[in-house]
Amino acid sequence: MVRALVRRWYVLAVFALLTVVAAVIVPRSDGVYWSQVNVVFLAPITPLNPNSLTPTPAALVNFTAVVERTYNGSKAHDQFASPAATLYGAGIREGSTVSLVNGGGQWSRAYYDPVLVVDVVDSSESVVRAEVARIVAKIEGIARERQTESGVSETNFITTLQSPGAAAVGYTEGNRPRAMLGIMALGAIVGTSVALLVDIGFGLLRRRAAK
Numbered sequence: 001m002v003r004a005l006v007r008r009w010y011v012l013a014v015f016a017l018l019t020v021v022a023a024v025i026v027p028r029s030d031g032v033y034w035s036q037v038n039v040v041f042l043a044p045i046t047p048l049n050p051n052s053l054t055p056t057p058a059a060l061v062n063f064t065a066v067v068e069r070t071y072n073g074s075k076a077h078d079q080f081a082s083p084a085a086t087l088y089g090a091g092i093r094e095g096s097t098v099s100l101v102n103g104g105g106q107w108s109r110a111y112y113d114p115v116l117v118v119d120v121v122d123s124s125e126s127v128v129r130a131e132v133a134r135i136v137a138k139i140e141g142i143a144r145e146r147q148t149e150s151g152v153s154e155t156n157f158i159t160t161l162q163s164p165g166a167a168a169v170g171y172t173e174g175n176r177p178r179a180m181l182g183i184m185a186l187g188a189i190v191g192t193s194v195a196l197l198v199d200i201g202f203g204l205l206r207r208r209a210a211k
Contacts, residue, residue, distance in 0.1 A: 004199040011195040019187025031173025034121040041114035064114040
């Protein structure tokens with residue numbers, strides 16, 4: 001293997017150069033701003049239900065699911081196993097999702113809580129804040145429209161509560177040393193593999209030419 005790598009030193013040189021360039025450029029990329037808030041759906045306060053924060057019936061979860069489906073329509077988005085998972089953690093640098101809290105796990109889905117998770121990521125802090133406010137307002141609007149269309153009186157409206165009340169915006173730029181080490185390791189593995197394959201290919205060509 002060492003002799004093959006020595007013979008194909010030029011392949012290793014090309015990959016070494018590409019690896020160095022990538023290791024210098026990629027870790028310098030700007031980080032991203034992100035925010036995640038919950039929109040909690042609350043049952044109407046009535047004599048039978050004096051506290052809207054008490055355990056909610058399945059009908060409230062179903063209504064939350066209807067709002068989520070109305071907002072997303074046929075648009076597909078990533079479904080994470082944990083509600084604490086974030087878009088930026090999945091490598092997405094720009095976008096937003098609205099999803100119903102999954103109480104199940106990686107292999108099964110179960111919906112017990114009337115909560116929509118709003119997740120936003122972008123390169124601009126102001127855009128993230130504005131997008132969170134826009135999405136929450138749209139969710140509230142859909143909830144009102146659905147109940148109005150069904151003839152529900154405002155005193156019996158299902159209401160929403162944003163948690164936290166003021167969206168906290170975080171910033172992350174990843175681990176630069178780890179990114180550089182990962183790029184260098186990947187470059188070494190790929191470069192070595194390609195050099196060996198090139199050497200094997202030339203060997204096969206020589207044997208065929210000798211026949």
